[in-house]
Amino acid sequence: MEDKTIKGTYIQPNSQSVIESDDPVLEILGPTSLKGEVTISGAKNSALAIMAGTLLCSDECRIRNVPSLVDVGRMKQILASLGVKITEDKDILDINAKEIGQTQAPYDLVSQLRASFFVIGPVLARLGVARVPLPGGCAIGARPVDLHVRGLQAMGAEVHIEHGIVHACVKGSRSRLKGAKIYLDYPSVGATETIMMAATLAEGETIIENAAQEPEVEDLANFCRSMGAKIRGAGTNTIIVSGVERLHSTDYPIIPDRIEAGTFLVAGAITQSPISLYPVIPEHLTPVIAKLEEIGCQVILEESKRVRIVPGALRATDIETLPYPGFPTDMQAQFMALLTLSEGNSMISETVFENRLRHVAELQRMGADIKVKGNVAVVKGVPFLSGAPVMATDLRASAALVLAGLAAQGKTVVQGLHHLDRGYENIEDKLRQLGAKLQRV
Ligand code: EPU
Numbered sequence: 001m002e003d004k005t006i007k008g009t010y011i012q013p014n015s016q017s018v019i020e021s022d023d024p025v026l027e028i029l030g031p032t033s034l035k036g037e038v039t040i041s042g043a044k045n046s047a048l049a050i051m052a053g054t055l056l057c058s059d060e061c062r063i064r065n066v067p068s069l070v071d072v073g074r075m076k077q078i079l080a081s082l083g084v085k086i087t088e089d090k091d092i093l094d095i096n097a098k099e100i101g102q103t104q105a106p107y108d109l110v111s112q113l114r115a116s117f118f119v120i121g122p123v124l125a126r127l128g129v130a131r132v133p134l135p136g137g138c139a140i141g142a143r144p145v146d147l148h149v150r151g152l153q154a155m156g157a158e159v160h161i162e163h164g165i166v167h168a169c170v171k172g173s174r175s176r177l178k179g180a181k182i183y184l185d186y187p188s189v190g191a192t193e194t195i196m197m198a199a200t201l202a203e204g205e206t207i208i209e210n211a212a213q214e215p216e217v218e219d220l221a222n223f224c225r226s227m228g229a230k231i232r233g234a235g236t237n238t239i240i241v242s243g244v245e246r247l248h249s250t251d252y253p254i255i256p257d258r259i260e261a262g263t264f265l266v267a268g269a270i271t272q273s274p275i276s277l278y279p280v281i282p283e284h285l286t287p288v289i290a291k292l293e294e295i296g297c298q299v300i301l302e303e304s305k306r307v308r309i310v311p312g313a314l315r316a317t318d319i320e321t322l323p324y325p326g327f328p329t330d331m332q333a334q335f336m337a338l339l340t341l342s343e344g345n346s347m348i349s350e351t352v353f354e355n356r357l358r359h360v361a362e363l364q365r366m367g368a369d370i371k372v373k374g375n376v377a378v379v380k381g382v383p384f385l386s387g388a389p390v391m392a393t394d395l396r397a398s399a400a401l402v403l404a405g406l407a408a409q410g411k412t413v414v415q416g417l418h419h420l421d422r423g424y425e426n427i428e429d430k431l432r433q434l435g436a437k438l439q440r441v
Contacts, residue, residue: 024440026414026428028405030387034273034434037306040261040280041067041425042091042254046219048115049193050254051075053220054095055084055122056200057227059249063093066254067425070418074113081106082123104131107164114138117145118190120168121198124157128175130168134161139394139419141353147184147191154180155195155202179204179243187212187237187323193220199241200229208239214324215284219255226250256305258284259330260424263399265289266334267431268309269297270341270407275434279305287327291317291335295342316344316381321352333359333400339379340368341407346379359397362390366408384409392416395423402427406436 042065052075054061066072068091076086076093083101087094100123110116114135123130134145145166149159152168155177159168170177179202184191192212197220199206211217213235221234227247233239261280268275269292282289282301289299289307296312316339321329329352339346340363350356357377360370365388369380387410392398398420405412414420417440420427428438 023415024417026402026405026417026420026438026440028387028402028412028414029437030406030408030410030412032271032406032436034267034271034275034406034431034436036434037276037278038264038430038434040256040264040277041065043067043216043219043257044069044071044259044423045115045189045214046216046254047072048075048113049118049216049220050223050252051079051093051095052115052118052122052193053197053223055079055082055097055100055119056126056197056224056229057247057249058098060094060096061227061249062251063095063223064091064251064253066091066093067257069423069425070421071113071115071423074109075116078105078109078113078116078119081109082119100127104165105133107133110135114143115190117148118194118197120148120166121152121194124152124168124170125177125198125201128170131165133165139358140356143353145190147186147188148194151182151184151191151195151208152177152198154182155198155206156180177202177243179206179241181207181209183209184211186210189214189217192217192239196221196231196234196239196241197224199243200224200231200247201245202241202243204243206241206243208241209237211237211239212323213237215255215258215281223250223252226252255284256280258288259328259396261285262288262328262331263334263403263424264430265292265299265307265309266331266338266403267406267434269295269311269314270338270403272311273434274308274310276302276306276308280307281305282307287325288331291319291327295338314338314342314381316342316346316379318347320349323352329353329356330396332356333396334403336360336370336377336379337363337400337404340370340382340385340404342381344381346381348377348379350375350377356394358393359400362393362397362401363404365390366404366412368404386410387412389413389415392419395419399424399427402431405438406431
C-alpha cells in the first residue's frame with residue numbers, strides 16, 4: 001500500500017490507524033546534490049547556559065550570535081518569569097537581571113526545556129535561595145539532576161525536594177555559598193555548568209574534578225570571565241573557580257554551533273556534495289572530522305574558520321559516543337543516517353543517553369538495515385534509501401531523518417518538526433540555498 005498524505009493526515013502503511021495532525025511537515029525530494037556555502041549559527045547549548053549565566057550579574061549583559069530557536073525562546077520566557085528584562089535585536093540579546101523578583105521558575109516552562117534547570121546555580125549564588133521544578137525525563141533518557149544537587153550541597157546549600165520542586169537555600173547571615181572540592185562521578189555538562197556558575201560568586205575556591213570538557217562549558221567559562229569571574233582550567237577535566245563578590249556587565253559573542261556544523265558536514269557526505277561551512281572552530285569538530293575521514297570523506301581547512309567537505313565512496317566504521325573530546329552523542333543519529341548508505345557493517349554504541357536510538361525504526365522505514373541490541377546498533381550499508389513518511393523522535397533524530405531524506409529516492413515527509421525547531425536555525429532555508437528540494441507544508 002502506498003503512503004497517503006492529506007494535509008498533515010497520515011495513513012501508515014499496513015496500519016488501520018490514521019494520525020491526525022495540524023502540525024506542519026517537511027517534504028523532502030531526493031536524491032539531491034548540494035553546492036555552495038552554509039553559514040553556521042551560534043551554539044544552542046552555549047546560548048542556553050550563558051543565558052542562565054546572566055542571572056549572576058546585576059548589570060546588563062549583551063550576548064551576540066544568539067541563534068533564533070524555540071529553545072532559546074523558552075529560556076527567554078524562563079528568565080522573564082524570574083523578573084529579568086530582555087531586549088533583542090536580530091542575534092543580539094540585552095539581558096538585565098538587576099532585579100530578580102522571583103526565586104521560583106514555573107513548572108510548565110522548565111518541563112519543556114531541561115536546560116532551564118541550570119538557572120538553579122546562578123539564582124542560588126545570587127540570592128541565597130532558589131526553587132526550580134525537577135525537569136523530569138525526556139525523549140532521550142531519564143536525565144536525573146543528582147550531580148547538580150550534590151555539587152550545590154557540597155558548597156553548603158541545603159537542598160530538599162518537595163512536591164516535585166527542588167528547594168535550595170544557603171543558611172547563614174551572608175547567604176553565600178562556600179567553595180568546595182567536588183568530584184563528579186560522571187563529567188556531566190549540565191552539572192559542571194551549574195556548579196561552575198554557582199562557584200563564581202561563592203566564598204573561596206571551588207575545584208571541579210572530572211569536569212565536562214565540552215566547548216560549550218569553556219564558552220560559558222569565558223562568558224563568566226568576561227564578567228570578572230576567576231575561572232581556570234575550563235576545557236580540561238579540572239576547573240578551578242575563585243569566588244568573587246560581584247560580576248560586572250559584558251558584551252560576549254557565542255561560539256559557532258559544532259553540532260549544526262557536524263550536521264551539515266554529514267549533509268555533504270550523504271549527498272556526495274562538496275560544500276563549505278563558515279564560521280566554524282575546526283578543533284571543536286575533531287572527533288566528527290576523524291570519523292568522516294574513516295568513512296571516506298575529506299574535510300579541508302580552507303581558512304581558519306572555514307572548512308569544506310570533499311566526499312568520497314562511503315565505507316563502514318564503528319562509533320562510540322562519549323563525553324568530549326570523544327564522539328558527541330548529539331551527532332550519533334546523523335552519522336547513523338550516513339552509515340546506512342556506507343558499504344559494510346558499522347557498529348554504533350550509544351553510551352551517554354540510555355534511550356537515544358529511537359530513530360532506528362524510522363530509518364528502517366526508509367529501507368535501512370539496522371539491528372539493535374541494548375545500546376548498540378549494527379548498521380549494514382544498503383545501496384539506497386527510499387523516501388517515506390517518518391516521525392522525528394527527538395532533536396538530533398529529526399536532523400538524521402532530514403539528512404536521510406536528502407539522499408533517499410523519492411519523497412520523504414518528516415513529522416514532529418517541533419523537535420527540529422528546537423535546535424536548528426532556519427535549516428530549511430539553509431538547505432534550500434545549497435540546492436535541496438524541500439518545503440514545509
Ligand atoms: N546525568 C546524571 N546525573 C546528573 C546529570 C547527568 O546521571 O545530575 C547523566 C545523564 O542522565 C546522561 C549523562 O549524565 O546520561 C550526560 O548528561 P549531561 O549532564 O552531560 O547532559 P546535559 O547537560 O543534560 C547537554 C546538552 C545535550 C547533550 C549533552 C551531552 C545542553 C542544554 N544539553 O545535556 O544536548 O547531548 O550535554 O553532551 O547543553 C542536544 O543538543 O540535542 C542535547 C541533548
